[in-house]
Amino acid sequence: MPLTRRSLLSKLALAAAPGLKAADASVEEGHTLVHVFLRGGADTLNFFAPFADDRYRRLRPGLALSEREVIRLDDHYGLHPALRPLEAAWKEGRFGAVQSVGVDNTSGSHFDCQDQMEHGDSMHDTPAGGGWLGRCLRLQVGDSAGALTAVAVGRVLPECLRGAPAVSVLEKLDDLSLRSGRQGNPEHARKALAALYGAEVTLLGRRGVETLDLFQRVSALHGRAGAPENGAVYPTDPFGDGLREVARLIKARVGLRIACIDLGGWDTHFFQGGASGQQAGRIQMLAEGLAAFDLDLRAQRRRFTVMITTEFGRRLYENASLGTDHGRGFAFMALGDRVRGGRMLGSWPIQAEEDLNLNTPGPGGLHAETDFRRVFAEVLRASFDLSAGDIAKVFPGADLSPVGLMGT
Numbered sequence: 001m002p003l004t005r006r007s008l009l010s011k012l013a014l015a016a017a018p019g020l021k022a023a024d025a026s027v028e029e030g031h032t033l034v035h036v037f038l039r040g041g042a043d044t045l046n047f048f049a050p051f052a053d054d055r056y057r058r059l060r061p062g063l064a065l066s067e068r069e070v071i072r073l074d075d076h077y078g079l080h081p082a083l084r085p086l087e088a089a090w091k092e093g094r095f096g097a098v099q100s101v102g103v104d105n106t107s108g109s110h111f112d113c114q115d116q117m118e119h120g121d122s123m124h125d126t127p128a129g130g131g132w133l134g135r136c137l138r139l140q141v142g143d144s145a146g147a148l149t150a151v152a153v154g155r156v157l158p159e160c161l162r163g164a165p166a167v168s169v170l171e172k173l174d175d176l177s178l179r180s181g182r183q184g185n186p187e188h189a190r191k192a193l194a195a196l197y198g199a200e201v202t203l204l205g206r207r208g209v210e211t212l213d214l215f216q217r218v219s220a221l222h223g224r225a226g227a228p229e230n231g232a233v234y235p236t237d238p239f240g241d242g243l244r245e246v247a248r249l250i251k252a253r254v255g256l257r258i259a260c261i262d263l264g265g266w267d268t269h270f271f272q273g274g275a276s277g278q279q280a281g282r283i284q285m286l287a288e289g290l291a292a293f294d295l296d297l298r299a300q301r302r303r304f305t306v307m308i309t310t311e312f313g314r315r316l317y318e319n320a321s322l323g324t325d326h327g328r329g330f331a332f333m334a335l336g337d338r339v340r341g342g343r344m345l346g347s348w349p350i351q352a353e354e355d356l357n358l359n360t361p362g363p364g365g366l367h368a369e370t371d372f373r374r375v376f377a378e379v380l381r382a383s384f385d386l387s388a389g390d391i392a393k394v395f396p397g398a399d400l401s402p403v404g405l406m407g408t
Helices: 005-012 054-059 081-091 110-119 132-140 186-197 203-219 238-252 278-296 298-303 372-383 388-394
Strands: 032-038 095-102 150-153 168-170 258-263 304-310 330-336
Touching (some): 032 238, 032 372, 081 095, 081 278, 095 372, 238 258, 238 278, 258 278, 278 298, 298 304, 304 372, 330 372, 372 388
Parallel strands (some): 032 258, 032 304, 150 258
Antiparallel strands (some): 304 330
């Protein structure tokens, strides 16, 4: 069946976006923010275990990590042993964390807390509209956004990118290819389509040319050009595969500003485990993926920052099912050369929500001492050339005083 003009455009529309400008060096040399969301409420209290705290050990008799089990960071904290692939980055000061970050939402609902965080809102303010990264991109690149300015790895557009000028949702770059039948040559198809639309000055014609440009640029990434460098070996799971695709885009200098990728499976109500077990497997997947990404991009480290968040932490105490229930505060993490890492920011000893609100319903756990928007804003400030006024538009009404995690 021959391709018609209408059927072709219906296929191209998925990848088309306004203003793809291959020659715009200022866009192509920009910084990339990689947003990693640990969906399900990760128990970060065991990522950075306060092994020296008596209360931690007493409230978690089956889950607490001992000094012998952790990778000792100082006299108080130790890394979960599954985070060993990131130990070097911590010691180099390129991996850091902020304790007790959270939303002002006490519902304990995964959906509500994720939604609020992705929109960058407070429960007490008027919603700003769209996602916080969508607002950032509108201010940062506006109508000059191209099809690869923002990428969501997966099958669903995350709420944080809602309202962005252009977003591509994909699982792998090979999805963005031009096919011409079972035996067809994609280059023949590309030339034919270029001839068809190259002379058109209409909006439809420009979109067709822009999309063909996208296909051509992505096709250049296939084969050896997209292979991991420096001996990096990505884990063979969707998270590792997704990070590998993001690394390919960063190395290709296609103008990628934002990349979003999820890692789920953190709702550990049952049999969470300590140094080994269910949660340890997820931590290992996270650490191995990020370490491979960091090694692959060793020559490009000034060009990316990774932020790692979750919607809320877990309670301080383990439950009767050898797991942990929904809590409040969590440890926000960041990786990159612009991170002032090698330290845990945030106060100690543990402030428990149970202690502060004994008569208030809702989840307990680590007190949400730092509004998540302060940390998110600091990451934006370090990653992009946005003014204080523009960042305030991304998070209107929020206290955006620095936390101290990021440099420039």
